Amino acid sequence: MALVLGIETSCDETAASVVDEQFHVHSSVIESSIDQHRAFGGVVPELAGRAHVATIGPVVRRALTEAGLDPLDPQILGIAVTSGPGLIGSLLVGLSAAKAYALAWGVPFVGINHLEGHLFAPLLERSDLEWPLMTLLVSGGHSLIVLQGGPGEHVVLGETIDDAAGEAYDKVARWLGLGYPGGPEIDRLAQSGTSGALKLPRSMTGDDYDLSFSGLKTAVVRATEKQHGLPVADVAASFQAAVAEQLLRKLRSALEHHPVKGLALAGGVAANSALRAGVTELAQEFGIEAHLPTLAMCTDNAAMIAAAGTYRLRHDAASSFDLSASPNWQLADVS
Amino acid sequence: MNILAIETATPACAVGVRTTAGLEVTRVVDDGRRHTEALTGAMQTLLEEVGLRPRDVDRVVVDRGPGLFTGLRVGIATAIGFSQALGCALVGVTSLEMLAGGAFDAGVRGTLVACVDARRGEIFAQAFLLKDEVTVLDEARVTTALEIVASTEAKGAPAIFTGDGVERYRIDFQDRSFATIFDQVVPSVHAGLSIGSSRMPDEVVSPLYLREADAVANFTTRERPK
Ligand SMILES: [Zn+2]
Numbered sequence: 262m263a264l265v266l267g268i269e270t271s272c273d274e275t276a277a278s279v280v281d282e283q284f285h286v287h288s289s290v291i292e293s294s295i296d297q298h299r300a301f302g303g304v305v306p307e308l309a310g311r312a313h314v315a316t317i318g319p320v321v322r323r324a325l326t327e328a329g330l331d332p333l334d335p336q337i338l339g340i341a342v343t344s345g346p347g348l349i350g351s352l353l354v355g356l357s358a359a360k361a362y363a364l365a366w367g368v369p370f371v372g373i374n375h376l377e378g379h380l381f382a383p384l385l386e387r388s389d390l391e392w393p394l395m396t397l398l399v400s401g402g403h404s405l406i407v408l409q410g411g412p413g414e415h416v417v418l419g420e421t422i423d424d425a426a427g428e429a430y431d432k433v434a435r436w437l438g439l440g441y442p443g444g445p446e447i448d449r450l451a452q453s454g455t456s457g458a459l460k461l462p463r464s465m466t467g468d469d470y471d472l473s474f475s476g477l478k479t480a481v482v483r484a485t486e487k488q489h490g491l492p493v494a495d496v497a498a499s500f501q502a503a504v505a506e507q508l509l510r511k512l513r514s515a516l517e518h519h520p521v522k523g524l525a526l527a528g529g530v531a532a533n534s535a536l537r538a539g540v541t542e543l544a545q546e547f548g549i550e551a552h553l554p555t556l557a558m559c560t561d562n563a564a565m566i567a568a569a570g571t572y573r574l575r576h577d578a579a580s581s582f583d584l585s586a587s588p589n590w591q592l593a594d595v596s
Numbered sequence: 597m598n599i600l601a602i603e604t605a606t607p608a609c610a611v612g613v614r615t616t617a618g619l620e621v622t623r624v625v626d627d628g629r630r631h632t633e634a635l636t637g638a639m640q641t642l643l644e645e646v647g648l649r650p651r652d653v654d655r656v657v658v659d660r661g662p663g664l665f666t667g668l669r670v671g672i673a674t675a676i677g678f679s680q681a682l683g684c685a686l687v688g689v690t691s692l693e694m695l696a697g698g699a700f701d702a703g704v705r706g707t708l709v710a711c712v713d714a715r716r717g718e719i720f721a722q723a724f725l726l727k728d729e730v731t732v733l734d735e736a737r738v739t740t741a742l743e744i745v746a747s748t749e750a751k752g753a754p755a756i757f758t759g760d761g762v763e764r765y766r767i768d769f770q771d772r773s774f775a776t777i778f779d780q781v782v783p784s785v786h787a788g789l790s791i792g793s794s795r796m797p798d799e800v801v802s803p804l805y806l807r808e809a810d811a812v813a814n815f816t817t818r819e820r821p822k
Contacts, residue, residue, distance in 0.1 A: 307665065307809035314669050315802060318676040333683045350666055353632050354673045360636035361677030365650045582637040585630075 263338040264328070265574065266362070267567025268321065270355030271347025271375045272402065273304045275316040276563035277324035279337070282571050284384045287328035289557070289564040292316045295442070302441045303431060310350035317358045324563070337368055339579065341570020344372030345587030346402070352586035360582055369579030373569045375561075376403055376592040379527040380415060381568035382559065383552045391522035391550065397512055397540065400528030400561075401427030401442065404508075405592065406470045406515050413572045417593045418515050419470025426504060427530045429474035433481050433500050437493055447497045448533050454498030459484050459491065461503040470511050477503050505535040509543060516547050525552035531559035597654045600639065600678075601788040604631045604671030605663025605691040605712065606760050611638040612785030614793070616654075619646050622785045631670040639678070653684055657792025659783055660688035661804035662720035662736060663712050668803040675801065685797035689788055690804055692736050695759045696724040697787025699778050704756055707733070708778070709748065711761030714738055719761035720806055726756075738806050741765035749774055759783075 262281050269276040278289040294312035298304045325332045342359035345352060356372070363370035379398050384390060394409040404421040424432070427444055434443020439450075461484070464476050481500050485491055516524070524544040530536065537553050544551035558565065601622075603610035609631045612622035621642050625634040643650060658675035661668045672688075679686040695710035705726050712720040721744050723733040741761065745768055748755045757769050758778040769775050 305809060305812070308812070310665070310669055311803070311805070311809065314672055314676075317673055318680050321677070322680060333681070350669065353666060354669050357632055357635070357670045357673040358677035360632075361674040362681045364636050364640055365678050365681030367650065582640065583633045585633050 263571065264330070264336070265567045265570045266321070266324065266335065266337050266340045267563035267570055268340065268342040268355045268359050269375070269378070269561060269563040269566045270313045270317065270351050271343045271345070272351060272561060273298060273309045273312070274561045275313050275320050276561065277321040278563035278567045279324055279328035279330065280385070280564050280567035280571060284388055284568050284571070286385055286564045288324045289562055290320050290324045290327065291562055292320050299441050302435050304348070306348045306350050309348055310354060313351050313354035317354055321358065321362070335366065337366070339368050339570065339574045340370040341373050341566050341573065342370060343375045343378065343566050344584060345374060345590030347375055347588060349586055349588040352588065356584070356586050364582070369574060371570055371573045371577070372580045372584050373566050373573060374590050374592060374595045375566070376405070377415070377595050378565040378569045380407060380409060381412065381572070382527050382554050382565040383525045384412060385558055385564055385568055386554055387552060390552070393521045394523045394525050394552070395512065395515055395519065395521045396525040396527055397508060398527045399426040399508065399530035399536070401425060401431065403528060404472050404474070406511060407592070408515070408519050408521070413576060415592065418519070419472060419511060421472040421474060423473050423475035424478065426472070426474055426508070429478045429504065430530070432478050436482055436485070437496060444530060444533060447501055448535070450494045450497035451501040451535070454492065454494030454496070456498040456502035458495030459499035461499055463506070465507055465511070468514065470515050472507065472511060474504065501533070501535050505539050508536065509539040512540070512543060516543070521549060523550040523552055527554065527559060529560045532556045597793060598648055598652050599655045599657060599789050599793055600643070600653050601657040601785045601792060602635065602639070602671045602675050603659045603694065603783050603785050603788060604635065604667040605659045605661050606667070606782055607664065608782045609634045609638065610782055610785045611635065611642050612789050613642045613646050613648065614789045615646050615648060620786070620789065621645050624782055626782070631667050635670060635674055650678070651682055653682060655685040655687060655792065655797070657687045657689060657788050658801060659691050659694055659788060660801055661691055662714065662806045663691045665803070665805060672801055672803055686801055687792040687795050688798050688801035689791045689795070690736060691783040692720065692722040693791055694783030694785070694788045695780060696726065696730050697791055698780050698784025699756065699758050700726045700730050701784065701787055702778070704778050707753060707755045709744060709755055709757050711741070711744065711757060711759040713761045713764045714807070719744065719765065721761065723755070736804070736806060741768035745769060745772065745775065
């Protein structure tokens, strides 16, 4: 059985995982430094980098032992490590460690694009996926609509021209005096609010698939400045509905122009209840399957990196030791 | 004992290997802060040159700082990964000890202040006495070149200064009757191999930052990466 060790350290999660070529997850370990960042309302790069150095060794060891492997001689096919995009100081920790493990064990390693990793997440829970697939990848760092012909084949149809969806959630949450990260809190409040309470503009009405959330955030700020005493739940519900409306409208248009067999959600914002409901409905309407990964597979993890790695190690050359981290690596540039 | 030493606290990246038979090679890759790109390949090359396989390495010695934060993390993450993968010993030494050891090995004797460039007008500094052996005189700390020069002068005894912190603020150190400069920019991996071979292995090696994360001191707003 060909096993791949995945390592992910692009943001605030230190993660390691062992996955086989059938995309079965043998272990998936995640340590987050999120508690250290809360007070700052966002991930502090230097703190994240420090946390990664402290956790990388134990996390990798646990991933190996939980997969039933000998940590000194794990008998793996290779190592997959996120080499971008992400925080440079964080990426470097995982990349450096991955190279060292590869040298020590004499196995190949491959640098994986974090976003491509997210695209492999649905495969970890459904090996019988039917292609092609339309995927909405939304998180604190990214917002893209991607057409996937098969594993490792993807065309970016559209992406955010400013903030990521999750970033907009964080900013609005901060404005409303809610905690960080903002997504779960706004989602929770939105359940008891009225989504029509706040008139927010429909944004990005063009017929491309690009997204934008900066304007929505500004509109929320303006509206709440003008109308004091608006219930926070109503603001949350209105904002959440506007974000979902834009995403689902663009997705619908993508589905109309590109017939696919399935519709998938990926990224941390995929935990959002409005989005999950909307995607399920949209898939029903088009008579295709909806793939809503569990929260553990939506958010950053190393199993998805290992999964992408099994594919890349089989189809492409391994990386060489002089590989750099690429903090701004675009998914469209993955070949 | 076959030992491998890693140095990434300054803009250069250096690696050293010493074998049980006493064969030693060291290499400095100095192309400016490209630690990640240079380090593992240099380790592989040096091990091949002395005829060792990675699993023959008994001990990994790593410079844990103070120095460039990112460089330290690259070096320490590499050292952690390599030693853990092989189940071999890991030892952390400081950049300031390696500078003192490098000067000692070159025959320097007397009171020596090792200075590593800390950026933003500051240096990391520590004083050592180089006599029959190297002994530590004070705690490593963040200071400025002018402060360290003034406090040395106040003690009324001559001192030798070394490290890239001296290189960076040479103007503050030179032409002073009580100060001599020993030119040495990269902490010595040769010294690192020697210090690391005689020390008890560490359970955990973590970077010696000597400075809080900037953000903790003055954080305004920061977004997640695009
Ligand atoms: Zn992500």
